[in-house]
Amino acid sequence: MPRLNVNIDHVATVRQSRRGVEPDPVFAAYLAELAGAEGIVVHLREDRRHIQDRDLKILRQTVKTKLNMEMAPIEEIVEIAIDIRPEMVTLVPERREEITTEGGLNILAHPETIAGAVNKIKKKGLFVSLFIDPNSEQIKAAKNTGADMVEIHTGLYAEAKNIEEKIEELKKIENSVEASLKLGLRVSAGHGLNYINVRRISQIRGVEELNIGHSIIARSVIVGIEKAVKEMLELCR
Numbered sequence: 001m002p003r004l005n006v007n008i009d010h011v012a013t014v015r016q017s018r019r020g021v022e023p024d025p026v027f028a029a030y031l032a033e034l035a036g037a038e039g040i041v042v043h044l045r046e047d048r049r050h051i052q053d054r055d056l057k058i059l060r061q062t063v064k065t066k067l068n069m070e071m072a073p074i075e076e077i078v079e080i081a082i083d084i085r086p087e088m089v090t091l092v093p094e095r096r097e098e099i100t101t102e103g104g105l106n107i108l109a110h111p112e113t114i115a116g117a118v119n120k121i122k123k124k125g126l127f128v129s130l131f132i133d134p135n136s137e138q139i140k141a142a143k144n145t146g147a148d149m150v151e152i153h154t155g156l157y158a159e160a161k162n163i164e165e166k167i168e169e170l171k172k173i174e175n176s177v178e179a180s181l182k183l184g185l186r187v188s189a190g191h192g193l194n195y196i197n198v199r200r201i202s203q204i205r206g207v208e209e210l211n212i213g214h215s216i217i218a219r220s221v222i223v224g225i226e227k228a229v230k231e232m233l234e235l236c237r
């Protein structure tokens with residue numbers, strides 16, 4: 001069974017909608033670990049739309065499992081990662097207009113930039129993963145950067161509109177896991193995984209970890225609302 005890493009970015013998204021102090025992703029990380037998460041994932045974006053520098057600093061002190069810092073391969077953020085020293089850095093592409101990470105890194109198009117960032121981070125003794133699409137050329141390019149791991153993008157599988165597409169995307173992911181392992185890369189997977197589609201991915205041999213955010217935070221709101229309303233009613237009475 002793969003380890004589950006919980007991405008808590010969207011706890012910060014709710015907080016930032018009021019630019020306030022709650023809900024605090026630090027508390028969410030603590031409770032996720034208590035529930036069995038084996039890692040906490042946060043994406044420090046250049047535009048700081050959800051996770052803030054303060055979150056990362058406190059999480060570095062409080063996360064007891066493993067902190068996986070997602071980030072774009074850009075100078076400012078690379079320096080922050082080197083300073084924070086998460087157990088793992090995951091390099092992802094980033095575009096200001098995007099709603100969420102839209103696909104894997106195009107290592108073939110930007111080999112030097114990505115290898116440069118990997119090299120700089122690894123030189124400081126940090127573990128590096130690259131978020132890539134399930135594509136054999138990207139896997140080979142990932143290996144050439146010197147990265148330790150690849151996170152296979154499961155977004156297209158998650159969004160497949162019919163069973164044929166789903167099977168096709170699943171096959172691509174399975175082949176990519178096998179190809180990555182053959183090259184000596186460690187493998188994780190994530191993006192778009194939810195309570196319905198996760199099982200097939202968690203059954204793929206060799207996938208060490210799953211990184212899941214949106215569906216868990218979305219479900220937390222639904223399963224928690226009854227208790228929250230009852231607590232408020234108690235106070236009103």
Ligand code: PXP
Nearest residue numbers: 101131190191192211212213214
């Ligand atoms: N992996 C990576 C690289 C991501 O960028 C994200 C989204 O932040 C996830 C996994 C989690 O995706 P989701 O929120 O759809 O579960």
